[in-house]
Amino acid sequence: MRSSLLFISTLFFLSCQESKQKEALKEATFVEVAPIIYKNCTPCHRAGESGPIEFTSYEAIKKNANKIKFVTQTRYMPPWPADASYTHFINERALTKEEIDLIKTWVDKGAPKGDESKIISLPQFYTGSFLGKPDTVIRYLKPVPIKGNGADHFYIVKLPMQLAKDTFVRYFEFVPNHRKLAHHINGHLISYETGKKKDIVTGITHALDDFSDYKELFTQMNILNDDGTFPVLNPNTVYFLPGYSPVNYPDGIGGYKTNKTSLVLLKNIHYGPSNIDVLDSSYINVFYGPKPKRPIIETQLGTFGISKIEPELILLPNKIQTFHTQAALPIDISLLSVNPHLHLLGKSFLAFAIQQNGDTIPLIKINKWDFRWQYYYTYEHPIIIKAGTVIHAYATFDNTDKNPFNPNHPPKVVTQGEGVRSMQTTEEMFQFIFSYLPYQPRDEKMDLNKK
Ligand code: HEC
Numbered sequence: 013m014r015s016s017l018l019f020i021s022t023l024f025f026l027s028c029q030e031s032k033q034k035e036a037l038k039e040a041t042f043v044e045v046a047p048i049i050y051k052n053c054t055p056c057h058r059a060g061e062s063g064p065i066e067f068t069s070y071e072a073i074k075k076n077a078n079k080i081k082f083v084t085q086t087r088y089m090p091p092w093p094a095d096a097s098y099t100h101f102i103n104e105r106a107l108t109k110e111e112i113d114l115i116k117t118w119v120d121k122g123a124p125k126g127d128e129s130k131i132i133s134l135p136q137f138y139t140g141s142f143l144g145k146p147d148t149v150i151r152y153l154k155p156v157p158i159k160g161n162g163a164d165h166f167y168i169v170k171l172p173m174q175l176a177k178d179t180f181v182r183y184f185e186f187v188p189n190h191r192k193l194a195h196h197i198n199g200h201l202i203s204y205e206t207g208k209k210k211d212i213v214t215g216i217t218h219a220l221d222d223f224s225d226y227k228e229l230f231t232q233m234n235i236l237n238d239d240g241t242f243p244v245l246n247p248n249t250v251y252f253l254p255g256y257s258p259v260n261y262p263d264g265i266g267g268y269k270t271n272k273t274s275l276v277l278l279k280n281i282h283y284g285p286s287n288i289d290v291l292d293s294s295y296i297n298v299f300y301g302p303k304p305k306r307p308i309i310e311t312q313l314g315t316f317g318i319s320k321i322e323p324e325l326i327l328l329p330n331k332i333q334t335f336h337t338q339a340a341l342p343i344d345i346s347l348l349s350v351n352p353h354l355h356l357l358g359k360s361f362l363a364f365a366i367q368q369n370g371d372t373i374p375l376i377k378i379n380k381w382d383f384r385w386q387y388y389y390t391y392e393h394p395i396i397i398k399a400g401t402v403i404h405a406y407a408t409f410d411n412t413d414k415n416p417f418n419p420n421h422p423p424k425v426v427t428q429g430e431g432v433r434s435m436q437t438t439e440e441m442f443q444f445i446f447s448y449l450p451y452q453p454r455d456e457k458m459d460l461n462k463k
Contacts, residue, residue, distance in 0.1 A: 033110045040117040041126025042070050048111050049073055049080075050135055052090045060139045062191050062255075068134055074123040081119040084112050091255065091385040098377035101389040102461045140187055142257040146297030148175070150276060153217045155293040158193070160286045167220040169278040170233050171296060172212040178271040182301025183260070186252040186278075188294045193286055199250030199278040199296075201268055208237045209273050235277065248310050250276055250296060255385040259349055261460065265449065267304035308348065308447050313337045313405050315428055315441040325442055327357060327411040329423035334408045335442055341401050344451035346394035348460060350376050352405070353443040356383050356417040357426060359410040363444050368400045375403070383417060388447070394455045405444035 036044040049067055057063030067073050073080065083089035090105040107115075118124070125131075138144050150171045158165050184201075188194035204212070215234025223229045230236050237243050249268060251258070276296060283292070313319040319339040327333060352361040358381035365373040376389055397403075411423050420426070426440050449455065 033114075037110070037114055037117055039126065040114060040121055041124045042073070042118070043126040043130045044114060045073075045118045046070070046131050048107065048115065050132065052105055052107060053080075054134070055137070055142065056090075058137055058139075061142075070125055070131070074125075077119045077123040081116055084115050087112075091382065093378045093380065093382050093385050094387075094389055095377040095379050099374050099389075100392060102392055103390075141185060141297050143183070143185055143260065143297070143299060146185065147300045148298045149295050150174075150298060151295045152293050153213070155291040156218050156220060158190075158220075158283055158286070158290050158292055160288040160290065162285050162287055164195075164285055165221055165281075165283045167218055167281045167283075168223065168229070168233075169218040169281060170215070170235065171276045171278065173270060173274040173276065173298070174213070175270060175272055175274060178269070180301050180303050181268045181270050182299045183258045183266070184250040184276065185258050185297040185299070186250050186294065187297060188252065188292075190283070190286075190290050190292060190294075191254075193283040193290070194252060194281075194294070195254070195284045196280065196282040197250065197252035197278060198248060198280040199276050200245040200247050201249040201270065202235070202243045202245055202275050202277055203269060203271050204237065204243055204273040206271075208239070208243065210238060212273050212275050235275075245277065245279075250278065251388075253351075253353070253386040254383065255387055257387075259388050259390050259447075261308070261348070262458065263302050264305035265348075265458075266306075266308040267301050269304065306449050306452075308449060310445060310447045312443050312445040313339050313403065314407075314443045317443060317445075321442055325428050325440060327409050327426040327440060329420075329425060330412050332359065332408065332410050332412065334406055336404065336406050337442065337444065338402050338404045341397055341399055341403065343399050345397050345448040346451050346455035346458070347375075347391065347397055347446060347448045348394055349388045349390040349447040351386065351388045351443075351445040351447075352376060352378060352407075353386060353441055353445060354381055354383070354407055354409070355440050356419055357409040357411050357415060357440055358383065359408040359415070361405070361407050363403065363405040365397050365401045365403045367398060373397060373401070390460055392459070392461055394449070394458055394460065396451060396456050403444070403446075405442075407442045409440065 057067040
């Protein structure tokens with residue numbers, strides 16, 4: 013009885029949805045199109061963000077109607093490399109077939125405006141942030157000059173926070189001022205223990221390209237504790253990859269404790285090659301939050317990670333090759349987010365877990381790798397994975413001339429290289445990074461989409 017009622021109400025719901033969609037398609041004015049564009053396109057296509065055209069008014073959107081039709085028909089935009097038929101994530105940027113059809117019909121009809129009074133207003137966006145107005149912004153003390161000599165650059169920058177009081181930070185959002193060059197940024201938070209550090213401002217503020225002795229460098233940057241010992245570096249606090257935006261976890265999940273003597277150390281900044289000199293004065297938006305209850309743990313398989321890549325990551329010229337890496341979990345975890353990371357030769361990516369009873373848990377599938385879009389994909393609810401389960405990741409690389417992103421013509425042997433400099437754009441990496449909490453009962457019910 014109950015199931016047939018559910019069945020009838022589901023049918024009713026579906027037919028309501030369907031007739032709504034039919035109606036939208038019949039009208040096909042900006043009244044119906046605006047919500048789709050404002051939700052899926054405008055977050056990137058507005059002042060200060062990565063999209064080259066601004067979609068913030070009817071006029072601007074109408075002017076680009078044909079381009080919009082083209083990029084949605086071809087599914088080039090919005091960029092969302094993960095296969096939505098394999099696993100779902102929050103903030104999934106993928107249009108439904110109905111939405112794509114609606115845009116096409118609208119454009120074919122000449123992009124009519126419709127009843128102006130019914131057009132939704134532009135959502136509130138905050139310039140310089142994906143997440144809204146930050147509580148405070150921390151900046152480089154001095155801009156970093158980057159040579160346009162066609163080479164990759166690696167550098168390290170210290171940003172004293174200079175807060176008025178001890179507090180908690182929900183997240184740090186790195187905002188590059190040269191988006192096209194910013195390739196990979198990884199930063200640590202240092203909150204000095206009481207009495208361990210008097211002055212966090214003096215010392216050199218950055219070091220570019222040529223450093224290897226961290227003790228020496230940290231001394232010059234005045235980062236060591238006053239007694240000469242190393243402070244605790246809280247890793248992966250600030251993160252950036254092309255297309256990345258920070259994940260907004262529910263209250264108490266993740267977050268950091270900061271105090272008056274805290275600083276952010278952008279330890280690995282990697283800017284891709286450029287032919288013009290630039291001054292880098294990127295900044296970090298800081299959002300305060302409640303006291304952290306459960307710290308997030310991050311682990312990675314593959315390059316620099318806990319598991320070996322097999323066979324060894326050597327990409328032969330004119331070959332398409334697949335590599336594998338795997339690791340067994342020692343404890344029960346609640347998996348929150350995953351982040352596959354490859355460079356320009358990436359072609360596809362697949363990760364799943366095999367439980368001890370033989371069942372497979374799908375994690376992520378990327379059919380067409382695109383270096384420009386490397387998100388932290390967050391599940392709607394944590395995925396519970398039991399101890400003993402083996403996580404598998406497979407990456408396929410295309411080192412042929414057919415790969416339009418191949419930096420080498422003719423193709424040459426490409427490897428991981430060594431040390432910091434191994435991360436050159438033209439070298440490769442195969443990483444499967446994932447964030448999790450040690451499992452607690454009821455984690456499966458946690459709604460990661462709820463702020
Ligand atoms: C995650 C950020 C992001 C989202 C979301 C996004 N775009 Fe883009 N878009 C970009 C970037 C960056 C480029 C430039 C690089 C490129 O062409 O790949 C671009 C390029 C374009 C272009 C080509 C511009 C040109 O001058 O040729 C069009 C048209 C476009 N986007 C439309 C859309 C539409 C329509 C949507 C929503 C359905 C959308 N974009 C969603 C970031 C985004």
